[in-house]
Amino acid sequence: MELIQRGAEAVIFLEKRKGKEFLIKERIKKGYRIPEIDKPLRKKRTRSEVGLIEKARRAGVSVPIVREHTDFKIVMEWIEGKKLKDSLNSFTKTKRIRIYELIGEALAKLHSNGIIHGDLTTSNMILRKNKLYFIDFGLGKISKRIEDQAVDLFLLYEAIEATHLKYKNEAWEKIINVYKQQYSKSKRVLIQMEKIKKRRRYRGE
Secondary structure (H helix, E strand, O other), X not given: OEEEEEOOOEXXXXXXXXXXXEEEEEEOOOOOOOHHHHHHHHHHHHHHHHHHHHHHHHOOOOOOOEEEEOOOEEEEEOOOOOEHHHHHHHOOHHHHHHHHHHHHHHHHHHHHOXXXXXXXXXXXXXXXXXXXXXXXOOOOEEOOXXXXXXXXXXXXXXXXXXXXXXXHHXXXXXXXXXXXXXXXXXXXXXXXXXXXXXHHHHHHO
16 A cells, blocks of 8 residues: 555555555544544544545535445545646636636535535645546535535635635636525625634734
8 A cells, every 4th residue: 555645633545456546544543542532533533524425426526436434444436636736727717717617516515415525625626537526524524504614615715815826816706606606505605704704804913
């Protein structure tokens, strides 16, 4: 197995099985947590992530297919392609606009089905052919609260501002236009997001 990433909560490997590649995400034991807390927590988070991925897939969002899972490990299909964070800025305007539309469509599907991604950044999106895959639901949850959806959206806004500043206005306008068209509660979410932006600004002063 090839180590791809070592995070605070999990390690990610790439493994080949019978000529096919799979991504393996394993939640690691934390030495500072007592076993009675550590094991149930890792088990809960693993099950939660599997559930979110499968629910997102049923909602029509492109996500890796989960092949198998245990209490602490998820084996899923390997999505070949560059992370959007590393490729978006080099695309033509026509291609960028199509990607913004795909992001808006996926967000509308997620929120319509009560799915909070929890870490909406272009680092967690991979473009493969004409599909935009959303990955890493490790911080996600099920919630239909407008506040949670607004925070989800605000995280994406901040990520675009930080990584794709040159195209921020172009990106946000197109993403939100599609989001508003396809999600019935989008107006309430956007109003709440503006409140979150003002709170953050106030705290930073």
